């Protein structure tokens with residue numbers, strides 16, 4: 465495969481990208497636009513970027529909103545309650561069908577790398593069994609990392625530790641946690657020690673739902689970060705949500721930042737989901753209920769955006785388009801300055817890839833997989849301003865998605 469007239473984020477002008485055997489062979493600067501020849505793919509001066517990444521989603525819960533009841537309070541905790549009702553009716557085929565539908569939504573928007581959390585607080589581990597099959601079946605569209613996610617707790621759910629170990633034995637890729645949901649502070653702390661022990665012993669990555677609350681006293685991030693620091697595992701550890709950081713006072717947060725930098729862990733913020741679920745116990749003024757994305761980013765920490773949900777008990781909307789989340793996130797996190805806008809795609813590409821530990825399996829670099837997306841825009845700024853769509857998605861040298869550009873005609877005087 466040979467792509468011409470590609471605009472890159474990393475170099476001015478137009479480029480040709482030559483691919484061979486599913487890998488990027490050469491990237492060459494063009495002195496002028498080239499006419500597309502048969503067999504070449506014309507990027508038409510649009511951006512060619514590495515595939516978009518979804519670093520935080522719950523594929524086992526896709527398309528379950530309103531089943532059997534809607535989340536009327538809009539809180540995280542009612543979401544967990546409603547999910548508990550739906551979980552009782554789950555079947556293998558039902559989970560697989562919904563997960564595949566979710567993956568198609570993601571692939572239609574140029575996403576090829578996905579990390580999904582899967583609820584393992586279920587003695588039958590039904591959802592995990594389904595998702596392990598989906599991971600293989602969906603390989604032509606996406607690479608899927610599965611997090612063993614203890615939705616109802618490791619310590620406060622009956623048999624929670626044993627279920628986590630079974631899930632990891634069965635082939636989950638990443639160790640999850642939910643310390644703020646455990647019954648006591650002590651259980652939250654011991655759950656973090658347990659999950660870090662599991663990860664270290666098995667050589668696995670960690671992704672913890674951490675402090676997903678407006679409670680300023682929810683301080684498990686410091687526990688997770690310190691564990692990552694002393695074990696030298698920062699590059700393997702992601703803290704998801706950390707919305708309580710938005711409620712911490714600045715004196716505590718400035719001390720915390722020192723630890724976060726020393727630990728060097730990654731962060732995922734899900735801004736649409738968080739602004740929907742958090743702030744629910746406030747009247748006015750209402751907190752935004754998101755973590756300190758801009759501050760983490762300015763401090764040199766790795767932070768990215770995720771969708772979290774596609775039509776589930778926690779969030780009734782969602783269509784798979786991570787650029788919708790980027791747009792909302794830039795608004796919600798006060799990141800609309802030009803310096804942020806001109807490199808905003810980092811938050812849904814390179815930063816997410818780093819959180820997922822994709823290493824040399826990702827990136828528009830000679831020798832790496834020939835996997836990329838053509839966006840209908842010439843720059844990061846234009847991509848987010850125009851809510852650009854992915855026009856082509858190429859995976860290991862094969863086109864896996866193509867979208868016709870939208871045609872609009874104004875009809876003055878009618």
Ligand code: FE2
Pocket residue numbers: 520521522581673772
């Ligand atoms: Fe989540």
